[in-house]
Amino acid sequence: MFRNGSDMKSPKYFGFGITIKLALWTLLGTGLILAATLKYSDFFSSAIIISLVEKGAINIVKSAALQFDDRLQSVETSTENLAYAIEFGKWNEVSLLDLLESVVKENDDIYGATIAFEPYSFNSEIRSFAPYYCKAADGMKLVQLGTPDYDYFNKDWYTIPKKTGKPHWSSPYFDEGGGDIRMVTYSRPLFRRKSPSRGMEIKGIVTADLSLERLSFDITEMFRNVTGYAFMVSNEGTFVASPDAGLLFRDTIQGLAARSGNSSFEKLAAAINTEASGFLDAGGILSGIDSYCAFFTIPSTGWKLCALFSKSELFMASDDLQDKLTIIAVLGMILLIAVSYLVALSFTGPLMSLVKATERIGEGDLDSQVPWTTRRDEIGALASAFDIMQKSLKDYIEKLTRATMEKERIESELSIAADIQRSMLPAISPTLGERKDLEVCALMQPAREVGGDFYDFFFMDQDSVCIAIGDVSGKGVPAALFMSVTKYLVEATVSSEQKLDIALQQVNSLLLKNNESCMFVTIFVGILNLKTGLFTYANCGHNPPLALSPAGIAKPLGEATGPILGVLEKPQVWTDSCQLEPGAIILTFTDGVTEAFNSRDELFGDDRLIQAVSLTPDASVSGVVSQVMKSLKVFCGDCPQTDDITMLAVKFKPKQKAQLT
Amino acid sequence: MEINLTRDTKTMIARISGRVDTIAASAFQRTLEEALDCRPDRIIVNMEDMAYISSAGLRSVLIVCRKAQACRTTLVCCCMNQIVRKIFDVSGFSRLVKIVDTLDEAESIVI
Numbered sequence: 148m149f150r151n152g153s154d155m156k157s158p159k160y161f162g163f164g165i166t167i168k169l170a171l172w173t174l175l176g177t178g179l180i181l182a183a184t185l186k187y188s189d190f191f192s193s194a195i196i197i198s199l200v201e202k203g204a205i206n207i208v209k210s211a212a213l214q215f216d217d218r219l220q221s222v223e224t225s226t227e228n229l230a231y232a233i234e235f236g237k238w239n240e241v242s243l244l245d246l247l248e249s250v251v252k253e254n255d256d257i258y259g260a261t262i263a264f265e266p267y268s269f270n271s272e273i274r275s276f277a278p279y280y281c282k283a284a285d286g287m288k289l290v291q292l293g294t295p296d297y298d299y300f301n302k303d304w305y306t307i308p309k310k311t312g313k314p315h316w317s318s319p320y321f322d323e324g325g326g327d328i329r330m331v332t333y334s335r336p337l338f339r340r341k342s343p344s345r346g347m348e349i350k351g352i353v354t355a356d357l358s359l360e361r362l363s364f365d366i367t368e369m370f371r372n373v374t375g376y377a378f379m380v381s382n383e384g385t386f387v388a389s390p391d392a393g394l395l396f397r398d399t400i401q402g403l404a405a406r407s408g409n410s411s412f413e414k415l416a417a418a419i420n421t422e423a424s425g426f427l428d429a430g431g432i433l434s435g436i437d438s439y440c441a442f443f444t445i446p447s448t449g450w451k452l453c454a455l456f457s458k459s460e461l462f463m464a465s466d467d468l469q470d471k472l473t474i475i476a477v478l479g480m481i482l483l484i485a486v487s488y489l490v491a492l493s494f495t496g497p498l499m500s501l502v503k504a505t506e507r508i509g510e511g512d513l514d515s516q517v518p519w520t521t522r523r524d525e526i527g528a529l530a531s532a533f534d535i536m537q538k539s540l541k542d543y544i545e546k547l548t549r550a551t552m553e554k555e556r557i558e559s560e561l562s563i564a565a566d567i568q569r570s571m572l573p574a575i576s577p578t579l580g581e582r583k584d585l586e587v588c589a590l591m592q593p594a595r596e597v598g599g600d601f602y603d604f605f606f607m608d609q610d611s612v613c614i615a616i617g618d619v620s621g622k623g624v625p626a627a628l629f630m631s632v633t634k635y636l637v638e639a640t641v642s643s644e645q646k647l648d649i650a651l652q653q654v655n656s657l658l659l660k661n662n663e664s665c666m667f668v669t670i671f672v673g674i675l676n677l678k679t680g681l682f683t684y685a686n687c688g689h690n691p692p693l694a695l696s697p698a699g700i701a702k703p704l705g706e707a708t709g710p711i712l713g714v715l716e717k718p719q720v721w722t723d724s725c726q727l728e729p730g731a732i733i734l735t736f737t738d739g740v741t742e743a744f745n746s747r748d749e750l751f752g753d754d755r756l757i758q759a760v761s762l763t764p765d766a767s768v769s770g771v772v773s774q775v776m777k778s779l780k781v782f783c784g785d786c787p788q789t790d791d792i793t794m795l796a797v798k799f800k801p802k803q804k805a806q807l808t
Numbered sequence: 809m810e811i812n813l814t815r816d817t818k819t820m821i822a823r824i825s826g827r828v829d830t831i832a833a834s835a836f837q838r839t840l841e842e843a844l845d846c847r848p849d850r851i852i853v854n855m856e857d858m859a860y861i862s863s864a865g866l867r868s869v870l871i872v873c874r875k876a877q878a879c880r881t882t883l884v885c886c887c888m889n890q891i892v893r894k895i896f897d898v899s900g901f902s903r904l905v906k907i908v909d910t911l912d913e914a915e916s917i918v919i
Contacts, residue, residue, distance in 0.1 A: 688900055
C-alpha cells in the first residue's frame, strides 16, 4: 500500500528558505528606508549647519577685525596726539626727541615713529630733520632719517599726506635704512598757521609704524585656537599677514588665484577684492585643507581679514552625528535581521517538524503524533488538518483492509459457487463416448464469476436427446441462483411422457411462485429424434438458434413460440418442429454472443454470427463454437465482456441415411 | 441513457433516449419508481429514442409494471422502434404492458 521509506523522496525546498527570505527582505526594506532617512537628514542638516557656520565664522572674523581696528585707531590716536602736541607747543630738539621716544615706548603697537620736517622748517640751517625712534631687537634705537641714503622727501609715507593734506595709511613696505622691517605707516601732516589771512601750511609729517611681522604674528595668534589659518590682504590684494612668509608682500590674492586655476578660489579672491564681508569655499588652496574662508573688512584701512575654517572641523559635529546615526542604523538592522530570523524560525521550525511528520505519514506510520496541533494560528490549523488527514487515512485504511478481507471472502465464495455452477452443467465431450450419431459441444463463459446462463443436455430415451439453453435476466449471483432453479425445473418437467409446451408452462408457474425479485428467464428447449432427424422445439423469448446445413448455410430456426418465463400468469406456449438433414448442426446461443459490444458500441449481431459460422461446410460442432469465439474476440478487441456467453451446438449424424426416410 | 421527465396535471411522460442496458437499467428503474411515488394517474414511457433494451432493462420494466399495478397507475409505452418492439414481442412483454404506436394515442387513452 505504501512505498517504503527508502523509495520516497523527501520533499525538499530549493533556493532560499522562508527564514533567509524574510531576513533579506526586512534588511532590504529597512536598509533603503534608513539610507534615505540618513541622506535626507545629512542634506538638510548640512544646509542648516552651513548657514549657522557662515554667520558664526563671519562673526568671529568681524570681531577680530574690529579688535584689530581698535589697535589701528589707538596708533592713529597716538599719532594725532603727537601731532597736536607739536603743533601747539614750543619744542627744542631735546624735548622733541623725548616726546617721540615716550610715544613709541608707551604705545605697544607702535614699532617706530618719526617727526619729519619740511626742508629748513625745524632749523633754518638744516635741510632735513627727521628723528626716528624704533623698538629694535636690542632696545630703543634712534635713527636720523634725513641722510643721503634715506631721502624721506621721496617716500610715499611723506609725499602722499603732504599732497593730500590728510592722514594716510601706507601700503606695506620694507623700510630700508629706517626701521629695517616690513611695516605699514600712518602719516599725518603737521600744520602751521602762516598768518591769520593766509591759512595753514604743512610743516612736516608725523608718522607711526606698525610692524607687519608683529601683525602677522598677532593675527596668527588670534586665530590659533579658532582655525589655525588666518591672513590679511591689503586694498590691492597684497598679503600683509600670513602664516606663509613666502606670500607676504610678494603676492596678491588675485595673482595666487589666477595661478591656482581653482574656480572656487578665484571666486573667493574676486569677492575679497570687492565685497565687505563674505563666506566662501576656499577650494583647498592656502592651507591645503578643504576649507571655507570668512573675511571682513577692517574699517580704518580697508584691508581684509580672512580666516580659513576647515570643513571637516565645521562639520565635525554633524559628521559625528551622521556616523553615530549610521552605527545605530546598522546595529538596528542587525537586531532587526536577528528578530526577523527568530520570527521566521518560529514559523519554519514548526513547519519543518510538520514536514517530518508528513513524511512519516507518507512512509505509512499513521500512529505518530502530529506536532503543533494546539497552536492557535495558521500553523496550528495546518497541523490540525494534517492530524485529521492522518486519522482519516487510518480510518480509511482500516475500512479498506476490512473491505479487502470481505472482498476476498466473497471472491473465495464466488469461486466455490462458480465451481458448483460448472459442475451443475453436464460435462460434454464432443464424441459422447459410444454415440456415433451425435456430436455435441458446449461452452459457458460467465461475464463474472458466476453467470445467469445455463445449458442442458440429456437423453430422454435411447433415440431422443433433449437440449436446453436459457438466459436469466441480469447477471452474477442472483441470476446464478435463479438459473440453478430453472435448470432443475426444466430437467424435472421435460420428459418423454409430457408435451414440451405443457412442461414449459409448468416451469413458468413454478418460477412465478414467490418470485418477489421479478426475475425471469428466456429458454429454448429442443428434442431431437436421432432416428428420424425430427427436431421438436419450444422457444420462450430466447434468441432463435441457427440451423446449419451440411453445406454450411446457416439460417435462424423460426421465431419464438412463447413468452419469457416467470412473467405472465398463463403464457401461451406452443411447439414447432423441423426436419434436420444428416450432418446438420443446431447452434443455440444466448444474447451474450449477439449482443457483445466492440469499442465503437456496435453489436456483434445476428448477421456477423451467421457470417462466422457459414464459412465451412461439414464443420464439426467444436469448430463452429471455436469459430464463433474467434470472431467474437476479433470483433470485441479489448472491450470487456459484458454478458454471459453460452453456446450449445448439436450435430445430427445418423448411422444410415436409409433410416431417415 | 437519458431520461427526460415532463408532467402535466395527471400524466407523467418519461422520454427515454439511448440504450437501456445492464448498467442503465437501475437508473431507469429508479427514475420510474420515483415518478410513481408522485402518484400520477398515468405514466407514458416514450421510447421513440430508445435504441435498445437488454434483459436487465426488461426486468426493470417488469418491476415498474408490478409497482404501477399496485399504485393503480396506468403504464403505457409508446413509439417503440422495430428492434425494441421485437424484443417486447418476443419476450411476451407486449402482453404485460400496454403498448401504442403514437404519443397522441397514449394520451388519448381513457383512464
